[in-house]
Amino acid sequence: MKIWDMPKLPAPEQLEKQMRILAALDLMMCEEEWLRVHRYDSAWSDDETMGSLNNGSGDVVFVVFAPEGAIIKGFDHESPYSPHAQEEYGTWPGIYDEVPEALLHRIQDVAFTHEDVTFCIWWENGNSAWHSSEYEQPDGWEDGANFLLGYLCDSPEGYQEWAQGYFEEELDLAAVSAVFEGAEITKELIASLNPERDAEEALEELEALGLLALS
Known part of the structure:
Protein backbone atom coordinates (compact mmCIF):
# COMPACT_ATOMS: atom_id res chain seq x y z
CA MET A 1 0.00 0.00 0.00
CA LYS A 2 1.28 3.48 -0.80
CA ILE A 3 0.23 7.09 -0.26
CA TRP A 4 -1.48 8.63 -3.27
CA ASP A 5 -0.35 12.13 -4.21
CA MET A 6 -0.85 12.49 -7.97
CA PRO A 7 -2.99 14.40 -8.60
CA LYS A 8 -3.61 16.10 -5.27
CA LEU A 9 -7.08 15.56 -3.83
CA PRO A 10 -8.74 17.11 -0.78
CA ALA A 11 -9.86 14.99 2.17
CA PRO A 12 -13.19 13.16 1.68
CA GLU A 13 -15.35 15.75 3.43
CA GLN A 14 -14.08 18.55 1.17
CA LEU A 15 -14.12 16.33 -1.90
CA GLU A 16 -17.76 15.45 -1.31
CA LYS A 17 -18.67 19.13 -0.95
CA GLN A 18 -16.78 19.88 -4.17
CA MET A 19 -18.61 17.13 -6.06
CA ARG A 20 -21.97 18.35 -4.75
CA ILE A 21 -21.23 21.88 -5.99
CA THR A 49 -23.61 8.94 -0.86
CA MET A 50 -22.10 8.81 -4.32
CA GLY A 51 -20.52 11.27 -6.70
CA SER A 52 -19.46 10.49 -10.25
CA LEU A 53 -17.87 11.86 -13.39
CA ASN A 54 -18.81 10.71 -16.88
CA ASN A 55 -17.33 12.50 -19.88
CA GLY A 56 -19.58 10.75 -22.38
CA SER A 57 -16.63 9.12 -24.15
CA GLY A 58 -16.49 5.93 -22.11
CA ASP A 59 -14.45 7.33 -19.23
CA VAL A 60 -16.00 7.31 -15.75
CA VAL A 61 -15.16 7.89 -12.10
CA PHE A 62 -17.26 6.77 -9.14
CA VAL A 63 -16.70 8.07 -5.61
CA VAL A 64 -18.53 6.39 -2.74
CA PHE A 65 -18.64 8.11 0.64
CA ALA A 66 -19.42 5.64 3.43
CA PRO A 67 -19.04 5.30 7.21
CA GLU A 68 -15.68 3.54 6.71
CA GLY A 69 -14.29 6.35 4.56
CA ALA A 70 -14.27 7.01 0.81
CA ILE A 71 -13.24 5.02 -2.25
CA ILE A 72 -12.64 6.19 -5.83
CA LYS A 73 -12.78 3.88 -8.85
CA GLY A 74 -11.72 5.35 -12.18
CA PHE A 75 -11.80 3.97 -15.70
CA ASP A 76 -10.05 5.48 -18.71
CA HIS A 77 -11.10 3.39 -21.71
CA GLU A 78 -7.88 4.24 -23.60
CA SER A 79 -5.54 3.33 -20.74
CA PRO A 80 -3.31 0.25 -21.16
CA TYR A 81 -4.50 -0.78 -17.68
CA SER A 82 -8.02 -1.28 -19.03
CA PRO A 83 -9.21 -4.91 -18.91
CA HIS A 84 -10.18 -4.49 -22.55
CA ALA A 85 -6.52 -3.84 -23.42
CA GLN A 86 -5.30 -7.16 -22.00
CA GLU A 87 -4.69 -10.29 -24.05
CA GLU A 88 -7.07 -12.01 -21.68
CA TYR A 89 -9.84 -9.72 -20.39
CA GLY A 90 -9.37 -8.97 -16.71
CA THR A 91 -8.66 -6.34 -14.09
CA TRP A 92 -4.98 -5.31 -14.06
CA PRO A 93 -3.26 -7.46 -11.40
CA GLY A 94 -2.95 -5.78 -8.03
CA ILE A 95 -5.18 -2.73 -8.47
CA TYR A 96 -7.63 -3.95 -5.81
CA ASP A 97 -5.24 -6.13 -3.76
CA GLU A 98 -4.73 -3.81 -0.79
CA VAL A 99 -8.08 -2.03 -0.74
CA PRO A 100 -9.68 -2.50 2.70
CA GLU A 101 -12.45 -5.07 2.35
CA ALA A 102 -15.10 -2.81 3.88
CA LEU A 103 -14.42 -0.16 1.22
CA LEU A 104 -13.91 -2.61 -1.65
CA HIS A 105 -17.37 -3.98 -0.91
CA ARG A 106 -18.78 -0.50 -1.55
CA ILE A 107 -17.90 -0.56 -5.27
CA GLN A 108 -19.12 -4.06 -6.07
CA ASP A 109 -22.61 -2.90 -6.97
CA VAL A 110 -23.36 -3.85 -10.59
CA ALA A 111 -23.80 -0.13 -11.40
CA PHE A 112 -20.06 0.41 -10.90
CA THR A 113 -18.89 -2.27 -13.39
CA HIS A 114 -16.27 -3.46 -10.90
CA GLU A 115 -13.95 -4.98 -13.53
CA ASP A 116 -13.67 -1.76 -15.56
CA VAL A 117 -10.97 -0.01 -13.55
CA THR A 118 -7.67 1.68 -14.37
CA PHE A 119 -7.07 3.28 -10.97
CA CYS A 120 -8.50 2.90 -7.46
CA ILE A 121 -7.72 4.99 -4.40
CA TRP A 122 -9.22 5.18 -0.94
CA TRP A 123 -9.21 7.05 2.37
CA GLU A 124 -10.08 5.12 5.52
CA ASN A 125 -11.55 7.02 8.44
CA GLY A 126 -8.78 7.86 10.87
CA ASN A 127 -6.19 8.23 8.11
CA SER A 128 -4.73 11.48 6.83
CA ALA A 129 -4.10 10.62 3.18
CA TRP A 130 -5.42 8.84 0.11
CA HIS A 131 -3.87 5.43 -0.60
CA SER A 132 -3.56 3.00 -3.48
CA SER A 133 -2.31 -0.56 -3.86
CA GLU A 134 1.26 -1.35 -4.87
CA TYR A 135 1.31 -3.08 -8.26
CA GLU A 136 3.33 -3.22 -11.46
CA GLN A 137 3.15 0.07 -13.36
CA PRO A 138 5.18 -0.03 -16.59
CA ASP A 139 7.05 3.15 -17.51
CA GLY A 140 5.02 5.50 -19.65
CA TRP A 141 1.67 3.89 -18.90
CA GLU A 142 -1.12 6.29 -17.96
CA ASP A 143 -4.01 5.16 -15.75
CA GLY A 144 -6.23 8.15 -16.55
CA GLN A 160 -16.36 28.73 -15.58
CA GLU A 161 -13.51 27.98 -17.96
CA TRP A 162 -14.38 24.28 -18.25
CA ALA A 163 -18.14 24.81 -18.57
CA GLN A 164 -17.85 27.48 -21.24
CA GLY A 165 -16.00 24.98 -23.37
CA TYR A 166 -18.30 22.07 -22.60
CA PHE A 167 -21.70 23.81 -22.67
CA GLU A 168 -20.60 26.48 -25.16
CA GLU A 169 -22.20 29.15 -23.00
CA GLU A 170 -20.82 32.32 -21.39
CA LEU A 171 -21.24 31.77 -17.65
CA ASP A 172 -21.76 34.55 -15.10
CA LEU A 173 -18.74 34.19 -12.79
CA ALA A 174 -20.58 35.89 -9.92
CA ALA A 175 -23.36 33.27 -10.13
CA VAL A 176 -20.84 30.41 -10.26
CA SER A 177 -19.01 31.91 -7.27
CA ALA A 178 -22.28 32.17 -5.34
CA VAL A 179 -22.84 28.42 -5.76
CA PHE A 180 -19.27 27.66 -4.65
CA GLU A 181 -19.80 29.86 -1.61
CA GLY A 182 -22.96 28.01 -0.56
CA ALA A 183 -25.53 30.66 -1.43
CA GLU A 184 -29.18 29.63 -1.41
CA ILE A 185 -30.11 28.29 -4.84
CA THR A 186 -33.09 30.27 -6.10
CA LYS A 187 -34.91 30.71 -9.38
CA GLU A 188 -33.04 33.97 -9.81
CA LEU A 189 -29.64 32.30 -9.34
CA ILE A 190 -30.56 29.57 -11.82
CA ALA A 191 -31.64 32.23 -14.33
CA SER A 192 -28.30 34.01 -13.88
CA LEU A 193 -26.48 30.81 -14.80
CA ASN A 194 -28.82 29.59 -17.53
CA PRO A 195 -31.78 31.77 -18.54
CA GLU A 196 -33.20 28.94 -20.69
CA ARG A 197 -33.36 26.42 -17.83
CA ASP A 198 -36.77 25.61 -16.32
CA ALA A 199 -35.99 26.86 -12.81
CA GLU A 200 -38.89 25.07 -11.11
CA GLU A 201 -37.87 21.76 -12.66
CA ALA A 202 -34.23 22.33 -11.70
CA LEU A 203 -35.16 23.10 -8.09
CA GLU A 204 -37.23 19.92 -7.86
CA GLU A 205 -34.35 17.83 -9.15
CA LEU A 206 -31.83 19.55 -6.89
CA SER A 215 -22.91 25.17 2.42
Missing part, protein backbone atom coordinates in the same frame (compact mmCIF):
# COMPACT_ATOMS: atom_id res chain seq x y z
CA LEU A 22 -20.14 20.67 -9.43
CA ALA A 23 -23.16 18.38 -9.77
CA ALA A 24 -25.52 21.21 -8.84
CA LEU A 25 -23.91 23.52 -11.39
CA ASP A 26 -24.11 20.92 -14.16
CA LEU A 27 -27.75 20.26 -13.29
CA MET A 28 -28.59 23.93 -13.58
CA MET A 29 -26.67 24.25 -16.83
CA CYS A 30 -28.05 21.13 -18.51
CA GLU A 31 -31.60 19.77 -18.53
CA GLU A 32 -30.59 16.34 -19.89
CA GLU A 33 -29.09 14.22 -17.12
CA TRP A 34 -27.18 11.99 -19.54
CA LEU A 35 -25.24 14.98 -20.89
CA ARG A 36 -23.95 16.09 -17.49
CA VAL A 37 -20.38 15.27 -16.53
CA HIS A 38 -20.65 15.81 -12.76
CA ARG A 39 -23.32 13.93 -10.81
CA TYR A 40 -24.18 13.29 -7.17
CA ASP A 41 -26.76 11.28 -5.24
CA SER A 42 -27.19 11.97 -1.52
CA ALA A 43 -29.26 8.80 -1.06
CA TRP A 44 -27.30 6.24 -3.06
CA SER A 45 -28.00 3.73 -0.28
CA ASP A 46 -29.02 3.77 3.37
CA ASP A 47 -25.51 4.68 4.49
CA GLU A 48 -23.74 5.89 1.33
CA ALA A 145 -6.21 9.61 -13.03
CA ASN A 146 -4.64 12.95 -13.94
CA PHE A 147 -6.96 13.29 -16.91
CA LEU A 148 -10.22 12.28 -15.22
CA LEU A 149 -9.71 13.85 -11.80
CA GLY A 150 -8.90 17.06 -13.65
CA TYR A 151 -12.66 17.40 -14.15
CA LEU A 152 -12.95 18.14 -10.41
CA CYS A 153 -12.79 21.92 -10.76
CA ASP A 154 -11.91 23.40 -7.37
CA SER A 155 -12.65 27.07 -8.02
CA PRO A 156 -15.36 29.20 -9.66
CA GLU A 157 -12.88 30.32 -12.31
CA GLY A 158 -11.92 26.72 -13.06
CA TYR A 159 -15.52 25.66 -13.47
CA GLU A 207 -34.04 18.78 -3.91
CA ALA A 208 -34.49 15.15 -4.94
CA LEU A 209 -30.71 14.66 -5.17
CA GLY A 210 -30.01 16.48 -1.91
CA LEU A 211 -28.29 19.39 -3.62
CA LEU A 212 -30.29 22.39 -2.46
CA ALA A 213 -28.10 23.06 0.58
CA LEU A 214 -24.45 23.21 -0.46
